[in-house]
Amino acid sequence: MADARQPEQQHPTRKPTGREAARAHQRLEQRNALQRRFGFDAAASVRFVLGQALPLRGRVLDIGTGKGRFVIPLARHLPRVTTVDISPAEQDVARLEAAYAGVADRVTFVLADARALPWRAGSFDAVTSWNVFHHLARPERVFDEMLRVLKPGGKLVLADFAPSGFRIMDAIHRAEGRRHPHPPSRFPHWRARLLKAGFRVRRLVACHQEVLAAHHAD
Numbered sequence: 001m002a003d004a005r006q007p008e009q010q011h012p013t014r015k016p017t018g019r020e021a022a023r024a025h026q027r028l029e030q031r032n033a034l035q036r037r038f039g040f041d042a043a044a045s046v047r048f049v050l051g052q053a054l055p056l057r058g059r060v061l062d063i064g065t066g067k068g069r070f071v072i073p074l075a076r077h078l079p080r081v082t083t084v085d086i087s088p089a090e091q092d093v094a095r096l097e098a099a100y101a102g103v104a105d106r107v108t109f110v111l112a113d114a115r116a117l118p119w120r121a122g123s124f125d126a127v128t129s130w131n132v133f134h135h136l137a138r139p140e141r142v143f144d145e146m147l148r149v150l151k152p153g154g155k156l157v158l159a160d161f162a163p164s165g166f167r168i169m170d171a172i173h174r175a176e177g178r179r180h181p182h183p184p185s186r187f188p189h190w191r192a193r194l195l196k197a198g199f200r201v202r203r204l205v206a207c208h209q210e211v212l213a214a215h216h217a218d
Ligand SMILES: C[S@@+](CC[C@H](N)C(=O)[O-])C[C@H]1O[C@@H](n2cnc3c(N)ncnc32)[C@H](O)[C@@H]1O
Pocket: 063, 064, 065, 066, 067, 068, 069, 070, 071, 084, 085, 086, 087, 090, 112, 113, 114, 115, 129, 130, 131, 132, 135, 136, 137
């Protein structure tokens, strides 16, 4: 249920045509192919993280929709999933990709700042986030919000690039004449916070990803 103080914002959209969705998918695949040439396979990474996250049940929230690389494969395993992002442009890409993948009716896209999620405490059975945290200006606030909206007994899955993944992203951005700034990893800090909050936590590293899969002990 959305918090009455700040109702869920659905970005107004029309249903994309098949051709629009196919074109957007092709663009995303070109980017994925470039990343694979540099050694990062986004699909393999998502499969690995999903392997740590599943099974999931009940209400599931994904933080940082981006282009939907994570939430769309996730949606194949669930009747419904909600995803939140601050950027309408990013969610538009993800919406096209959801249409292409045939899961548009399973994904609820919400535009909001994850530093102040528009849901009451304990609204979700699981909260996930894939490769978002290094983009956040205030990760501590977002982490607090993820814990707040999670039900007692819920599952939290936090994934971001491992150092090898950041090296690959840096190389791609350098080759494009751009930069990919990222703060030092705070995974030991997030793990300590989860343990302190009463979670059982597994930490895994593979596919250039670091993952914390945490289950609240109730
Ligand atoms: C690289 S993308 C994440 C990849 C994405 N999870 C995927 O599966 O494709 C990072 C996303 O975090 C979003 N973001 C950054 N700060 C945010 C905030 N405060 N609240 C919500 N989303 C935020 C950005 O708009 C961007 O879409």
